[in-house]
């Protein structure tokens with residue numbers, strides 16, 4: 001029964017709930033609506049089998065053979081000597097009279113006929129990441145049978161390397177993800193596999209390495225960090241609380257639109273202005289997410305009803321905006337070329353791809369330009385804002401880290417000022433004008449090279465990502481049966497998920513202090529030392545490793561350097577900090593803070 005009450009809120013409830021959470025971070029007043037990790041869970045498969053069982057609960061099944069076929073659950077590949085756990089091994093006889101149910105599996109979640117371990121997963125849905133930590137800390141690989149598929153969760157770097165690199169071709173994003181997301185992401189890099197992906201990856205990697213784009217991004221990130229800083233100093237003067245997560249979401253959206261399209265959308269302001277593109281973008285993002293838990297979405301789309309009707313409207317708004325920018329920018333590029341004023345050309349990603357599209361062999365039309373840009377906006381916006389939010393929270397809840405960071409930033413400021421022969425302006429924290437002048441001066445000392453010297457700051461961000469990875473779980477499809485390095489067999493058609501949230505908390509990966517926030521673990525003699533990307537998986541690893549990693553660090557370091565040098569943050573009393581169970585690890589109720597200016 002729980003399935004029907006939980007999974008059939010109305011469209012309006014779903015959309016209002018997600019919109020409310022997305023834009024204002026208010027807690028959900030409608031308790032029946034689950035917060036769902038869109039990649040992971042196939043709850044639409046639950047109502048059928050469960051209701052069948054509940055309505056028909058005197059039937060006795062002998063399902064071992066059929067069940068194992070359906071689930072791809074081949075116990076022959078299971079070896080208890082290896083460090084993994086098969087959650088939900090199938091008993092030999094199933095009786096749907098639940099009172100007589102005989103659970104064979106004592107180590108893992110309870111498993112039931114047809115629904116496998118779905119019930120325990122469902123019950124633990126709101127704390128799914130920690131539920132997985134519990135199992136993965138005991139067993140490096142956890143196999144969870146679900147209705148009609150099997151999920152394999154991995155936290156052992158050797159298995160992760162196998163999936164993300166050694167046998168990469170066998171573990172694509174998959175057709176289901178593509179079909180659900182196509183309306184928004186089209187055939188952009190984030191949403192395709194195989195040759196289509198390879199071509200885009202090659203071009204985009206080359207463009208991302210360009211110095212022009214880096215310099216332009218640095219300027220944009222500096223400008224928007226200062227804008228945020230202005231809003232915070234104003235709030236501190238007025239003793240006003242702010243929701244840091246909301247401000248950071250606005251900052252990263254404005255920045256990525258500027259870097260991606262070359263357009264100012266201006267959502268970052270103290271009065272939290274509305275912007276049609278931003279709203280349509282958030283709405284579309286949420287509704288495609290809802291598709292993963294809404295069994296009726298295809299019918300709604302066909303009939304143009306409810307959430308799907310709103311999605312169509314939002315996509316139209318996004319497309320109108322995007323195509324108009326593409327047309328305008330194409331005209332500008334043509335004019336620059338005609339007047340030979342190439343030095344005036346913009347350096348946003350769109351402009352670069354328009355230039356590339358002039359080569360007929362590139363096959364880049366307006367639709368592919370649209371897909372390129374929207375994929376970057378999706379990939380880079382929430383991930384960066386979420387990480388910044390957790391980093392601010394980590395710094396303020398670890399005073400010794402805040403002080404060490406502050407001291408690194410003060411020393412850096414003095415050294416850089418000396419190196420640039422700049423005399424630092426005097427300022428008074430009570431005088432907003434002098435305070436703002438000094439923050440501007442400090443920001444002027446930050447650039448790609450100088451930020452590279454802030455090793456402790458780099459470690460603070462990386463340590464935040466270890467414990468609060470923006471993408472907490474990342475599932476892959478399985479094309480062909482395979483055996484993981486620890487002996488676990490995986491079946492074609494199932495899913496294998498590497499779990500950065502769990503991996504960062506495993507003592508077998510990080511030692512006995514794995515659960516503690518310790519930026520020092522990343523430093524050797526004061527210098528930042530990277531870990532293997534198969535152990536620190538916040539950016540994925542292998543051929544599909546995040547393309548925006550450097551850009552993300554650049555923005556996060558720029559913003560945090562200014563924030564942690566000039567402000568002290570305190571949590572609003574009784575504000576609840578909790579993750580939201582979504583694809584991105586944002587805070588369910590935002591991050592409500594009060595602010596003090598620092599000398």
Ligand code: HEM
Nearest residue numbers: 189379380383384387470471538539540544546547548552
């Ligand atoms: C803290 C910030 C970020 C984190 C933690 C992060 C993490 C990730 C992860 C886990 C993936 C793999 C996702 C998957 O399997 O589908 C990914 C892919 C990607 N990221 Fe990021 N990302 C961040 C910021 C950015 C930024 C700022 C950009 C660009 C402006 C970006 C661009 C991309 C792209 C294009 C891909 C797809 C790569 C491919 O499929 O070849 N990311 N990122």
